[in-house]
Amino acid sequence: MNPAAPVTSARTGPPYRRPMPAPRMPRVALVAVLLITVQLVVRVVLAFGGYFYWDDLILVGRAGTGGLLSPSYLFDDHDGHVMPGAFLVAGAIIRVAPLVWTGPAISLVVLQLLESLALLRALYVISSWRPVLLIPLTFALFTPLAVPGFAWWAAALNSLPMLAALAWVCADAILLVRTGNHRYAVTGVLVYLGGLLFFEKAAVIPFVSFAVAALQCHVRGDRSALATVWRAGVRLWTPSLALTVGWVALYLAVVDQRRWSSDLSMTWDLLCRSVTHGIVPALAGGPWDWARWAPASPWARW
Numbered sequence: 231m232n233p234a235a236p237v238t239s240a241r242t243g244p245p246y247r248r249p250m251p252a253p254r255m256p257r258v259a260l261v262a263v264l265l266i267t268v269q270l271v272v273r274v275v276l277a278f279g280g281y282f283y284w285d286d287l288i289l290v291g292r293a294g295t296g297g298l299l300s301p302s303y304l305f306d307d308h309d310g311h312v313m314p315g316a317f318l319v320a321g322a323i324i325r326v327a328p329l330v331w332t333g334p335a336i337s338l339v340v341l342q343l344l345e346s347l348a349l350l351r352a353l354y355v356i357s358s359w360r361p362v363l364l365i366p367l368t369f370a371l372f373t374p375l376a377v378p379g380f381a382w383w384a385a386a387l388n389s390l391p392m393l394a395a396l397a398w399v400c401a402d403a404i405l406l407v408r409t410g411n412h413r414y415a416v417t418g419v420l421v422y423l424g425g426l427l428f429f430e431k432a433a434v435i436p437f438v439s440f441a442v443a444a445l446q447c448h449v450r451g452d453r454s455a456l457a458t459v460w461r462a463g464v465r466l467w468t469p470s471l472a473l474t475v476g477w478v479a480l481y482l483a484v485v486d487q488r489r490w491s492s493d494l495s496m497t498w499d500l501l502c503r504s505v506t507h508g509i510v511p512a513l514a515g516g517p518w519d520w521a522r523w524a525p526a527s528p529w530a531r532w
Contacts, residue, residue, distance in 0.1 A: 256359040262367055266346045269371040273342050276381050277335040285309070285384035286334070292317070293324040305484050312481050315427030316387035334383045341390035342380060346371060348397035355401040356446060375512045388429040395425025396435050403439040404446050407462040415465035422470055426477050433477060436470040 255263075282290065288308070296303040298321045304314035323333040349370055353363045370376070379389040402418035405411065418439070425432035440459060447455035460467065511518050 258359040258361055258363055261364055262350055265364070265368060265371055266343075266350065269346065270339065270343060272372075273380060274339055276377070277338040278331075280335065280381050280383075281331050282329070282334070283382060283384075286382070289317070289320040289384055289387075290324050290329060293321040294328070298322065298325065305480075307485050310485055311388065312430045312477075312484050313388060313428055315391065315424065316384075316429070320383075320387060338380060338383065338386050338390075341386060341394070345390050345394040345397070348394040348401075352397040352401040355404050356442075373513070375509070378512075388431075391428035392425045392432045392435075395421050395428075395432055396438060399425075399435050399439045400442045403443040403459075403463055403466060406466055407443050407447065407459050410462065412465060415463070415469075418466045419469045419473065423473060426473070430477065430481050433474050436467060436474060440467065 285308075292303065292306065298318065303321065304317050305312060306317065308317075319337065320334075323337060327333050350367060353367055357363045379385050398421045399418045402414040402421070406414035406418065422432070422435050425435055440463070443463060444455045444459045447458050452458050507518065
């Protein structure tokens with residue numbers, strides 16, 4: 231009896247392998263994208279249902295007074311604000327279509343998208359794709375506190391770039407401390423400068439970012455979190471502080487300081503009213519009551 235012939239195959243080459251399936255986006259990431267999409271739909275309705283109001287018209291008027299890149303225009307003292315980036319964006323939009331609301335409305339939606347994505351990045355850096363990420367994200371996307379600073383174009387040109395820069399630099403600070411990668415120091419400083427160009431109150435960004443990075447180290451068990459964050463992030467903190475000092479000097483040179491007040495009692499009253507007539511009712515979704523000054527349209531009186 232002849233032995234069976236060996237089994238052969240015409241196929242040559244490496245063993246057959248099934249193609250690797252494409253990586254799936256985590257469910258938390260999908261929910262986060264869905265939340266941002268829903269928020270943008272709401273913001274589109276709000277933006278395109280609005281119109282120029284108060285300081286918006288001042289921006290429109292100033293856009294036609296000089297060259298778009300002239301220092302006298304970009305560094306004008308706007309009621310105590312130094313905001314060359316906001317002036318540049320507003321001037322470019324107005325020069326394309328003066329007194330047409332479509333351009334400002336589009337800019338509101340774009341800025342809101344950038345701010346939301348920067349926030350999502352920061353939350354991901356802090357907590358990864360854990361479900362707990364959705365709690366602060368949902369609050370930030372849908373809180374009534376964010377609506378006034380969005381619907382008013384002049385205010386949004388200040389606040390939205392600042393908030394986007396704040397979220398981005400916080401994430402960069404954590405990543406710099408965690409990885410030591412120099413590029414996070416570079417991008418952090420550049421984004422911080424971008425925030426300052428739109429709103430001088432962005433000067434708080436380095437201090438908030440340092441606090442967030444230190445808290446992140448502390449909850450991970452580092453008992454010397456402050457020293458760790460300073461040493462690991464000195465390439466971010468040193469140029470940021472130098473930039474802050476320079477911007478403060480520029481602010482003092484541009485802004486009319488005669489309008490400032492040293493009345494401490496008035497400052498305390500303003501601080502109290504900002505809580506009782508601003509933050510508290512806004513958390514509930516609206517003002518305590520509404521007022522109307524003829525011939526103006528109704529407006530919120532906190």
